[in-house]
Every structure is written in structure tokens, then in C-alpha cells.
Amino acid sequence: MAEKSSVWHKIVSLFKTRSQFVLIPRYREQVAEANKRDYFLLLLTALVLNSAILVSRIWIPGRENSVAKWILSGSQLGLTLLALCLYPPFKNRIPAKHYLWIGYLFVAINFVTTILSGTYYLSPDRESFSFLLVSIVYPIFLVDVPWRKFLFLFVFATAFSFCDFYGMGLPGDRTYYSIFVIDMAHQLEFLSASYILQYLMAYLNILGIESFERTKQVARIHQVSALLNRTALLEDTPFYLNRPVAVLMFDIDHFKSFNDIYGHPLGDKVLEQMGEKLKSYFGENHAYSYGGDEFLIATPELKSEEEIKERLNALFNDGIEFQDGEHKVDITFSCGYVYGIAKDPASFEKMNSQADSYLYEAKDKGRNGYAGAPYDPDKKRTGVLNTFTHPTDKALVDPVTKLLTPIYFREKGAEMLHTSFEEEKKPLIVFYSLSDYADYIDENGKEKGEALLKNVASSLEAVYPNALLCHSSGSHFYAFIEEKTFLKTVNPLIDEVELLTKEKQTFRVGVYYLKKDSPIDVACSKARLSSILGRSYLKEIGQGKPKEEKI
Numbered sequence: 001m002a003e004k005s006s007v008w009h010k011i012v013s014l015f016k017t018r019s020q021f022v023l024i025p026r027y028r029e030q031v032a033e034a035n036k037r038d039y040f041l042l043l044l045t046a047l048v049l050n051s052a053i054l055v056s057r058i059w060i061p062g063r064e065n066s067v068a069k070w071i072l073s074g075s076q077l078g079l080t081l082l083a084l085c086l087y088p089p090f091k092n093r094i095p096a097k098h099y100l101w102i103g104y105l106f107v108a109i110n111f112v113t114t115i116l117s118g119t120y121y122l123s124p125d126r127e128s129f130s131f132l133l134v135s136i137v138y139p140i141f142l143v144d145v146p147w148r149k150f151l152f153l154f155v156f157a158t159a160f161s162f163c164d165f166y167g168m169g170l171p172g173d174r175t176y177y178s179i180f181v182i183d184m185a186h187q188l189e190f191l192s193a194s195y196i197l198q199y200l201m202a203y204l205n206i207l208g209i210e211s212f213e214r215t216k217q218v219a220r221i222h223q224v225s226a227l228l229n230r231t232a233l234l235e236d237t238p239f240y241l242n243r244p245v246a247v248l249m250f251d252i253d254h255f256k257s258f259n260d261i262y263g264h265p266l267g268d269k270v271l272e273q274m275g276e277k278l279k280s281y282f283g284e285n286h287a288y289s290y291g292g293d294e295f296l297i298a299t300p301e302l303k304s305e306e307e308i309k310e311r312l313n314a315l316f317n318d319g320i321e322f323q324d325g326e327h328k329v330d331i332t333f334s335c336g337y338v339y340g341i342a343k344d345p346a347s348f349e350k351m352n353s354q355a356d357s358y359l360y361e362a363k364d365k366g367r368n369g370y371a372g373a374p375y376d377p378d379k380k381r382t383g384v385l386n387t388f389t390h391p392t393d394k395a396l397v398d399p400v401t402k403l404l405t406p407i408y409f410r411e412k413g414a415e416m417l418h419t420s421f422e423e424e425k426k427p428l429i430v431f432y433s434l435s436d437y438a439d440y441i442d443e444n445g446k447e448k449g450e451a452l453l454k455n456v457a458s459s460l461e462a463v464y465p466n467a468l469l470c471h472s473s474g475s476h477f478y479a480f481i482e483e484k485t486f487l488k489t490v491n492p493l494i495d496e497v498e499l500l501t502k503e504k505q506t507f508r509v510g511v512y513y514l515k516k517d518s519p520i521d522v523a524c525s526k527a528r529l530s531s532i533l534g535r536s537y538l539k540e541i542g543q544g545k546p547k548e549e550k551i
Contacts, residue, residue: 020145020146020199020202020203020206021145021146021147023206023210024143024144024145024202024206025145027206027209027210027213028097029096029097030209030212030213031143031205031206031209032095032096032097032099032100033096034143034205034209035096035099035100035103035141035142035143036091036096036099038103038141038142038143039087039099039102039103039141040087041141042103042106042107042138042141042142043080043083043084043087043106044084045137045138045141046076046080046083046106046110046138047077047080047081047084049133049134049137050073050076050077050080050110051077053073053076053114053130054070054073054074054076054077068121069117069121069122072113072116072117072121073113073117075113076109076110076113076114079106079109079110083106100142100143100144103141103142104142104152107134107138107139107142107152108152108156110134110138111131111134111135111156111159112159114128114130114131114134115131115156115159115160115163116163117130118130118131118160118164119160119163119164119167119168120163120167124167124168124169124175124176124179128164128183129186131156131160132186132187132190133190135153135156135157135190135191135194136190136191136193136194136197139152139153139194139198140194140197140198140201142198143202143205143206144202146199146202149195149198149199149202150195153191153194153195157187157191160187161184161187164180164183164184165180168180219231220232220235222275222288222289224268224271224272224289225271225272225274225275225289225295226272226275226276227275227278227279227284227287227288227289227295228284228285228287228288228289229288229289230288230289230290230291232288233288233290233296233298236298237345237348238345240298240300240342240348241342241343241344241345241347241348242341242342242343243300243341244300244303244339244340244341245298245299245300245339245340245341245342245351246297246298246299246300246301246302246303246307246308246337246338246339247296247297247298247337247338247339247348247351247352247354247355247375248282248296248297248299248308248312248335248336248337248355248372249290249294249295249296249297249335249336249337249352249355249356249358249359250274250278250294250295250296250297250333250334250335250359251293251294251295251333251334251335251359251363252270252271252274252293252331252332252333253331253332253333253334253363253367253368254332254367254408254411255267255270255292255293256407256410256411257407257408257411258270258329258331260407262329266322269322270320270322270331271289271293273320273322273331274293274295274320274331274333275287275289275295277315277318277320278295278297281311281314281315282297282299282301282311283299283301286298286299286301294359296352296355298348302339303339304339305339305372305374308337308339308372309370312335312337312370316368316369316370319331319332320332320333332367332368333368334359334362334363334367334368334369334370335359335362335369335370335371335372336354336355336356336357336358336359336360336361336362336370336371336372337355337358337370337371337372338351338354338355338358338372338373338374338375339372339374339375340374340375340376341375342375347377350375350377351375354373354375354376354379355372356419357419358370358371358372358373359371360415360419363415396408398470398471400450400453400454400471401453401454401456401457401471401477402454402457403457403460403461403469403470403471403477404468404469404470404471405470405471406470406472406473406478408470409468409469409470409478409480409520410520410521410524412468413429413468413480413520413523414519414520416468416480417514417516417518417520421514421516423515423516425482425483425484426482426483426484426513427480427481427482427483427513427514428479428480428481428482428483428486428511428512428513428514428527429478429479429480429511429512429514429520429523429524429526429527430478430479430480430481430486430490430509430510430511430527431476431477431478431508431509431510431511431512431524431527431528431530431531432456432460432476432477432478432479432493432507432508432509433474433475433476433477433507433508433509433528433531434452434456434475434497434506434507434508435506435507435508436506437449437452437474437475438474440452452475453471453475456475456477456497457469457471457477459493459496459497460477460479460493463489463492463493464479464481464485464489467479467480467481467485468480468481472524476528478524478527483513486511490509493507494506494507494509508531508532509531510526510527510528510529510530510531510532511527511530512524512526512527512530
């Protein structure tokens with residue numbers, strides 16, 4: 001008994017989740033588009049059938065009123081031709097949701113004419129297959145809930161039965177009673193087959209829509225974070241236009257360092273956890289993976305700065321504690337936001353850019369916080385190559401020179417290149433190194449060696465105030481600057497280092513010209529390799545003959 005109950009429960013559950021009564025309303029918009037597309041196929045099919053019916057009447061002997069018969073058949077074909085002519089100009093003017101009812105109207109008119117033609121304008125001793133043929137073919141092209149299809153067919157089947165009964169002169173004259181019974185049997189067969197066929201065709205159509213939507217949805221999802229991706233953001237942009245919307249840009253703090261320490265598999269789990277957190281606070285329909293460890297929220301639900309700050313405060317207080325086996329790390333993140341109204345896709349993209357700028361402002365303030373303002377359509381994004389703010393976090397600073405660590409230099413360099421690349425300014429990665437630093441330490445000791453590094457770092461900071469500078473290892477330094485700044489300072493820097501070491505050391509320098517998509521770590525390696533060209537190459541640059549060496 002329990003097994004029967006379980007089977008029944010499964011049947012009921014399947015009906016509730018997979019029946020057309022459930023699936024068609026679920027994909028209402030997609031079904032409407034399918035009906036709009038299939039309406040054209042319906043018209044083409046009607047053209048073929050109506051033409052065949054009209055031509056076949058030439059060989060069918062009719063009653064005396066055969067003119068009416070020709071008028072009915074001709075009107076069917078004329079209606080089809082008219083509908084075909086009207087379809088192209090009105091295809092995009094009529095909403096897709098109306099095509100179901102337009103299709104029903106077209107089929108209904110064909111039903112009426114075939115019923116009249118087959119019952120009143122055809123010899124009663126001949127069976128009429130016109131209505132039966134139309135009833136099985138035409139409704140296939142209309143995707144609708146089964147009960148409405150059944151009601152539609154039942155109404156016209158009843159009308160056909162009534163007209164056939166009285167068209168033969170029944171019940172007074174029983175001459176054609178046997179033919180009427182045959183007509184009804186044919187009608188039952190055709191309508192039963194029609195309904196089953198329509199149900200199957202509609203279900204196949206729904207399965208196709210469902211499969212397409214599932215594929216489309218997968219294509220919209222970022223595979224690691226499980227958030228919507230950039231493709232989805234582009235598709236959803238029209239939804240955010242001409243209405244108050246808040247755009248928030250998030251970035252996980254020191255994510256590259258986390259990947260370097262714990263590995264990319266655990267890094268992917270952090271991205272996944274961050275995605276879940278953002279979905280829980282902003283909704284899965286408004287959270288997007290923007291690239292790497294950057295995330296974007298676009299939501300019309302937050303309409304004021306107070307609401308944005310309230311939601312962000314709750315999110316930052318909640319935080320993310322990542323734990324995977326032995327690994328337990330508090331993950332922090334930063335956020336930049338803007339709010340306002342974007343009138344077109346370009347404006348919305350500018351909102352994203354401004355939110356991105358405020359994100360880097362929040363990171364420069366110390367990270368694990370947020371910054372933002374109302375959207376300003378006239379605001380231009382400012383470059384940050386020469387306005388870097390030194391971090392207060394000691395973990396990001398080399399203990400000897402007080403310059404940036406290599407990891408943070410590369411991370412911050414990538415951010416700057418992403419936000420403020422201007423090709424005409426020719427941004428560079430410059431590599432500096434003392435030529436015989438190991439010999440200097442052997443001769444003067446480690447303490448004096450570190451003092452020399454501090455002096456070199458001080459010289460770099462004096463020449464490049466607020467620029468991105470890094471002490472890599474040994475006597476290696478990197479700078480992220482523009483060409484014009486480099487050309488004015490490179491030779492004085494070399495001379496100053498030679499003075500500091502009493503001409504016992506020479507500054508080797510290498511440069512690499514950056515592109516918009518240049519990886520910073522690769523650029524650093526190539527700048528270091530180019531240092532083998534030596535000071536003579538730099539003198540040529542200083543004389544106004546810059547050139548990019550291909551390594």
C-alpha cells in the first residue's frame with residue numbers, strides 16, 4: 001500500500017512540476033515568441049491546404065448553390081493571402097503575447113468556413129474531410145495550455161456536429177443517417193488524434209524552450225563565483241536605464257597574495273563564498289562577477305546613499321571568515337559605489353567606471369571599507385599614476401627601504417593600469433639595480449649595504465614623489481612612471497648613486513613600455529632583462545631618442 005502511495009505521490013509531483021499547465025506559464029514570454037514565429041508557419045501551411053481544398057472542389061460535384069461553395073473556399077484562400085501580406089509590416093509592431101489570440105482568430109475563421117462548406121454546401125451523401133483536416137493541422141502551431149485547446153476544439157466540433165446533422169435534413173429525413181454516424185466517428189478520430197498530437201508538439205516545443213533557456217542561463221553564469229557574468233550584465237543593462245539605480249563595485253583585498261600563499265583552488269572557494277555573500281545581501285539577479293576578484297552590484301532597490309551605507313555596514317560587519325580544513329583566514333574586501341540614473345548604455349558604463357574609481361579610493365584609504373558619491377555624468381576619470389597614496393599596512397611595505405613589497409607593487413600596478421591607462425603618456429615599468437651590490441656588501445658589510453639601499457630608496461622617492469615604487473630583492477627596484485618623468489630623471493639618478501658609493505657602483509636601468517593589457521609581472525621581468533643594454537642606451541634616451549627594445 002505504501003509503495004502504491006509512493007508511486008501516486010511521484011505521479012502527482014511530476015504533474016505539478018512538468019505538466020504543460022505549469023511549464024507554459026513559467027515560460028510565458030518565450031512561448032509568446034514561439035507563437036509569433038509559428039504563426040508564419042501556420043499561414044504558409046494554410047496557404048497550401050486552402051489552395052488544395054479550392055482546387056479539389058473542381059472534381060467534387062456540388063449542389064445547385066455551388067457559387068456559395070466557391071465563395072467560401074475562395075474567401076479562405078484570400079484571408080490567408082491577406083494575412084501573409086500583413087505579417088511582414090506588422091511583425092515587430094504587434095507584441096508577441098497577442099499572436100496566440102491572432103492565431104486562434106485565424107483558425108476560427110477557417111473552421112467556420114470549412115464547417116459551412118462541408119455541411120451546407122456539399123452534397124450530404126459525401127463525407128467532408130476539409131474540417132477534419134483543418135482541425136488536426138492548424139491548432140498544432142498554437143502553443144497554449146491544454147484545457148484552452150480542448151475547449152477551442154470542443155466548441156467547433158459541436159458546431160460541426162450541429163451543422164452536419166441539420167445540413168443532412170436530419171432528424172426528419174433519415175436517408176443520410178448512416179453517413180452522419182460515419183462523419184461523427186471520423187470527427188472523434190480526427191479530434192482525438194489532433195488533441196494528442198497537439199499536446200505532444202506543444203510539449204516538444206516547451207522542452208526546446210526549456211533547453212534553450214537552460215543553456216542561455218549557463219552562458220550567463222560565472223563558473224567559479226556562480227554569479228551572473230559580464231555577458232549577463234550587458235544583456236541586463238536596459239533594465240537599469242532611466243530609473244534610480246545603485247552601482248557597487250567590490251574587490252577582495254590582497255586576493256593575489258592569498259592565491260600565492262594558499263593556491264588557486266582555495267582562491268576559487270573564496271570567490272564562491274564572496275559570491276554567496278553578495279547574493280544574500282543584494283539578490284542573485286543583481287550580483288555580477290566583473291572579472292578576476294572584482295564584483296559588481298547593480299540594483300534599483302537601493303535608492304539613496306543612506307540605504308546603500310546601511311546595507312554595506314551590515315555586509316562589512318558580517319564579513320567573510322574563510323575556513324577550509326586547517327586554513328582559517330578572515331577575508332576582507334573593499335567597495336566603491338555610485339547612485340543615480342543612467343539614460344543610455346554609455347551612461348551606465350560610466351556609472352560602473354565611477355564606482356570602480358571609488359573602489360580604488362577605498363583601497364587607498366586602507367582597504368576593508370567603502371567610498372562613493374552620487375553619479376556625476378560630467379565627471380572625468382582622473383589618472384592615478386602620479387597620485388599613489390602610500391599604504392599604512394606594514395605587511396605591504398619592505399622593512400628595509402619602506403618601499404612597496406613586490407606582490408603589492410604588481411597588484412597595485414595592475415589596478416592603476418586598469419583605471420588610468422593613457423597610451424599617449426607612454427607609461428613604463430623601470431627596473432633599477434646596483435651593478436656590484438654583492439661586492440659592496442663583502443667590502444663594507446651588511447649594515448652599510450642596507451644603509452645604501454635606504455639612500456637609494458630615498459633618492460627614488462625624492463625624484464618620484466607619490467609614484468609606485470618597489471624594492472624587489474637585493475638591490476633591485478621597480479618604478480611605475482610615465483616616459484616624460486623618466487627621461488628627466490634617469491641620468492641625475494645614476495649620477496647620484498655613483499656619488500653615494502664614491503663611484504664604486506653603477507645604476508643599471510631597464511625599461512618596458514606598457515600596453516593596456518600588459519601583465520605587470522611580465523613587464524617587470526622584461527624591464528629587468530632590458531637592463532643589460534647599459535647606461536649608453538639610457539644616455540640616448542636622455543638625448544630625446546626613446547625607443548622600445550623588444551625582448
